[in-house]
Amino acid sequence: MSPSETSLSSSQESFLRGLFPGDDCLLEPEEKLIFGADAGRGYAPPLAVVRPCNQGQIVELLRFAHTEQIPIYPRARGTNVVGDCVPETPGIVVSTLKMNAVKAIDENDFVAVVEPGVVTSDLQAAAEAKKLFYPPDPASMRISTIGGNVATCAGGMRALKYGVTRDYVLGMTAVLPGGEVITTGGRAHKNVVGLDLTRLLVGSEGTLAFITELIIKLLPLPEATASLLVGYSSLEQALDAARDVFAAGILPACLELIAGQSIYCLGQVTDVPWPENTQAALLFRVDGSRRAVDADMDRLIEVIKTGSPSSLDQGRTPEAEEQLWEVRRMINPASFQAGPNKLADDIAVPRGALKEALTGVETICADIGLPVLNFGHLGDGNIHVNVMYDKAVPGQSDLATQAKEKILDLTLSLGGTVSGEHGIGLSKLHTVSKQIGETERGLMRHIKTAFDPHNIMNPGKAY
Amino acid sequence: MAGTSLLNKDCTLCGRCLQACPLVKATAKEELSPRAKSFLVQAMEQDIAVLTTRRAEDLAALCLGCGRCGEVCPQGLAAPDLVAKLRAAHPGFEGWLWKTWIKGGSALWPAMARVSGLVPNSSTPGSRRGMIKALDGRTSLTPWLRITSMEPSEGYAGDKQAALFPGCFAGRTRPGWLAKARDILDQLGIAAPEGAKEPRWDCCGSTLGHAGLRKEEIKAHQHNVDIWRDLGRPLLVVVCASCGHGLKETALDRDIDWAEGEAEMWRESVVWLSSLIGSIHAELLDNAPEQVRYHSPCHARPQDPDKAFLARLLGERFSPGSDEACCGLGGVLQLAAPELSRSVAAQLWTAMAPTPGAQVLTGCSGCVLQLTATAPKNTAVGHWLEILA
Ligand SMILES: Cc1cc2nc3c(=O)[nH]c(=O)nc-3n(C[C@H](O)[C@H](O)[C@H](O)COP(=O)(O)OP(=O)(O)OC[C@H]3O[C@@H](n4cnc5c(N)ncnc54)[C@H](O)[C@@H]3O)c2cc1C
Ligand code: SF4
Ligand code: SF4
Numbered sequence: 001m002s003p004s005e006t007s008l009s010s011s012q013e014s015f016l017r018g019l020f021p022g023d024d025c026l027l028e029p030e031e032k033l034i035f036g037a038d039a040g041r042g043y044a045p046p047l048a049v050v051r052p053c054n055q056g057q058i059v060e061l062l063r064f065a066h067t068e069q070i071p072i073y074p075r076a077r078g079t080n081v082v083g084d085c086v087p088e089t090p091g092i093v094v095s096t097l098k099m100n101a102v103k104a105i106d107e108n109d110f111v112a113v114v115e116p117g118v119v120t121s122d123l124q125a126a127a128e129a130k131k132l133f134y135p136p137d138p139a140s141m142r143i144s145t146i147g148g149n150v151a152t153c154a155g156g157m158r159a160l161k162y163g164v165t166r167d168y169v170l171g172m173t174a175v176l177p178g179g180e181v182i183t184t185g186g187r188a189h190k191n192v193v194g195l196d197l198t199r200l201l202v203g204s205e206g207t208l209a210f211i212t213e214l215i216i217k218l219l220p221l222p223e224a225t226a227s228l229l230v231g232y233s234s235l236e237q238a239l240d241a242a243r244d245v246f247a248a249g250i251l252p253a254c255l256e257l258i259a260g261q262s263i264y265c266l267g268q269v270t271d272v273p274w275p276e277n278t279q280a281a282l283l284f285r286v287d288g289s290r291r292a293v294d295a296d297m298d299r300l301i302e303v304i305k306t307g308s309p310s311s312l313d314q315g316r317t318p319e320a321e322e323q324l325w326e327v328r329r330m331i332n333p334a335s336f337q338a339g340p341n342k343l344a345d346d347i348a349v350p351r352g353a354l355k356e357a358l359t360g361v362e363t364i365c366a367d368i369g370l371p372v373l374n375f376g377h378l379g380d381g382n383i384h385v386n387v388m389y390d391k392a393v394p395g396q397s398d399l400a401t402q403a404k405e406k407i408l409d410l411t412l413s414l415g416g417t418v419s420g421e422h423g424i425g426l427s428k429l430h431t432v433s434k435q436i437g438e439t440e441r442g443l444m445r446h447i448k449t450a451f452d453p454h455n456i457m458n459p460g461k462a463y
Numbered sequence: 464m465a466g467t468s469l470l471n472k473d474c475t476l477c478g479r480c481l482q483a484c485p486l487v488k489a490t491a492k493e494e495l496s497p498r499a500k501s502f503l504v505q506a507m508e509q510d511i512a513v514l515t516t517r518r519a520e521d522l523a524a525l526c527l528g529c530g531r532c533g534e535v536c537p538q539g540l541a542a543p544d545l546v547a548k549l550r551a552a553h554p555g556f557e558g559w560l561w562k563t564w565i566k567g568g569s570a571l572w573p574a575m576a577r578v579s580g581l582v583p584n585s586s587t588p589g590s591r592r593g594m595i596k597a598l599d600g601r602t603s604l605t606p607w608l609r610i611t612s613m614e615p616s617e618g619y620a621g622d623k624q625a626a627l628f629p630g631c632f633a634g635r636t637r638p639g640w641l642a643k644a645r646d647i648l649d650q651l652g653i654a655a656p657e658g659a660k661e662p663r664w665d666c667c668g669s670t671l672g673h674a675g676l677r678k679e680e681i682k683a684h685q686h687n688v689d690i691w692r693d694l695g696r697p698l699l700v701v702v703c704a705s706c707g708h709g710l711k712e713t714a715l716d717r718d719i720d721w722a723e724g725e726a727e728m729w730r731e732s733v734v735w736l737s738s739l740i741g742s743i744h745a746e747l748l749d750n751a752p753e754q755v756r757y758h759s760p761c762h763a764r765p766q767d768p769d770k771a772f773l774a775r776l777l778g779e780r781f782s783p784g785s786d787e788a789c790c791g792l793g794g795v796l797q798l799a800a801p802e803l804s805r806s807v808a809a810q811l812w813t814a815m816a817p818t819p820g821a822q823v824l825t826g827c828s829g830c831v832l833q834l835t836a837t838a839p840k841n842t843a844v845g846h847w848l849e850i851l852a
Binding site for chain 1: 475476477478479481482487491492493494496498499502503506511512513514515518519522537
């Protein structure tokens, strides 16, 4: 089949109907519609949508698609924001939502064995029921799946202390185009045999193989947590305070920054705990045993007080913590106070370059004349940059795009990356060549061909 | 598209609503999700894709009307609102049928049984029979709790006038609930018109609206508001969460001739019977079941007054279990896609896992209907009023 073909033949359709009986094969445009879009807000019509219930069906499907050279688009909850699930080259969208079994939570091995369609917070709840802990906590953990998180290597607030999704994938089973099944890694928490195919598949954005089962590493569940929200009258003070905390040997589980316009917008929509002249805020969380948490909080507050904060609020009970984190969660809705549309990026820079990155972004947007909101995971140098604009005002969309490109160039000049956690998909594809050299990209293409000689797995995405 | 669109705002496709939707939970079918509904309408209105209007609308209208998507959507989109507008634009056979069901009351149940055989998708005589049986007024729990004393709750003590809003279902098939509710009002010393003085309320309107019968909905709303005014704007006491929800929603109806501030006054006057009860003492009879589970109606979310009341009243015997699930009754959906309604119910029963001999209580007539029709053997279902001797 050539990429330009926009429909399946009747024999191809009947093959799919046979393999995915009843409602598990969708061919009508109305039913297929939503499967052509994702949270990146792009759309292209799928040729068909299928819903496997087991690995056997995926094996048959990938054998068929490989022979017929029809593109395959793995899709979970479609919450990625970069167009990863949009079938731009017409093909078959494969929904993983029926493959959602938690097969094992093993408190001796400290692993979970799960199918890819399990919602991440369901995995966390299943682990917690056995006093175990799956730390990665993307803000979308209640609305996205472990398979999607693995395929995008999702990050979260707790990445500072615990790392990202990649650090919790011990092994997996996946189906290659052509139908062969591979297994990588295993239940052992250490493993150095051969090239690390597990890590290669993590973050591959569905371009190499179809993941059917994951072996996930778990930790003991921390007994307690506590949080601290601190306001500052300048960005410099906030960044200095973060540096002092690390220098004092404290490693919080989370350290979030709220800066500049974000502070202003929050003040417009909610009761904020800091005084009027505040320019930046830090939100810490510590976790561990009850006694360790209390001691860490005391020490943290001691260090923070040396840096003359403008406000300091602590939460040592779940309810009190919740109130502080609610402020953080309000940033997204509050951002629209600055404009009805946004261009969002999730740049990451080396920690030492944070001050330069943040002030540079502010300067770029001030020069262009658009408001910008900076906030995010200060601890790992991963900043969410939201350029706000109004697409109804002539010229503003172009200005926002200009700002975005300048911000990405600045990020790269500081030794950073254009995406810390959301991935490349379609929407950032043009930036990859700015960050990664020709030889390295050539290697990536070779790897892609080794897995997928006919380029049917999520073609045209990621690298 | 603001102004001309059926959507109040664009759907950003963020996917938050998938997690809230009982249909998605029970079926794993994304095409039934609130996001899919919004995007179907958006795609038609903005020419994003070539779709057959009728088929797109039918798909978008497969909705239980539970309102959970509206609780989580950052754009303030709620599928029931959208579905009502779609149906209002193209009323169809099922809408008519549902109207017949709700408005016709008990007299029409035999007719319903007959007509339902004509609905193309109703190839499920088993569940249909269950539903018809559930409609039989004689199915009710044997009382096992005797109230020995009770006081009005703090907020409602005093001389405030009240009126008991019967609701279509209780009014026609469960007069026992209303008798017990009146009894409770009496004991609390809250006056409400009775007997010949009792006004003839209309349907609360919500089922009519959801079915796309906008004109009937307005008529019902206006009729009820007029009665309320005639009675001197009393408290409107409900024994059914769906009626409570529908009455509260009346306040949002811009086609009613509200005076300034009156809609808000109406909204605040709608109260659950259980929330009028303050301190209460009761004794268990010999036939009290060991396990009492509870189903929280979607229309009582997020803070269900009945659940809080029963927890107080029953103490340790009350073990609600997982009451997060939706029962799946779903208005018109019951007629258009009964198998969906059944899978949602099946999921509820798996999550709730009542022990044999357990009783399941709830506070909504629609839920009573659906739960009775789908309950596992040896599990009795009823409104909490039924347990009172
Ligand atoms: C409100 C909101 C908040 C967010 N917050 C965060 C955040 O804090 N951190 C973060 O990192 N991201 C965040 N995201 C982005 C998004 O949630 C993540 O990218 C998430 O990992 C996507 O998961 P999903 O289940 O929706 O996968 P999808 O979007 O459906 O798919 C993502 C990718 O995974 C591939 N894929 C899915 N399943 C398989 C499989 N079985 N085999 C092979 N490939 C597969 C798909 O092809 C696609 O390329 C957020 C998004 C939203 C809307
Ligand atoms: S109202 Fe309930 S059933 Fe309908 S789309 Fe929203 S969450 Fe789903
Ligand atoms: S939550 Fe609202 S905006 Fe987000 S996908 Fe659902 S309907 Fe659209």
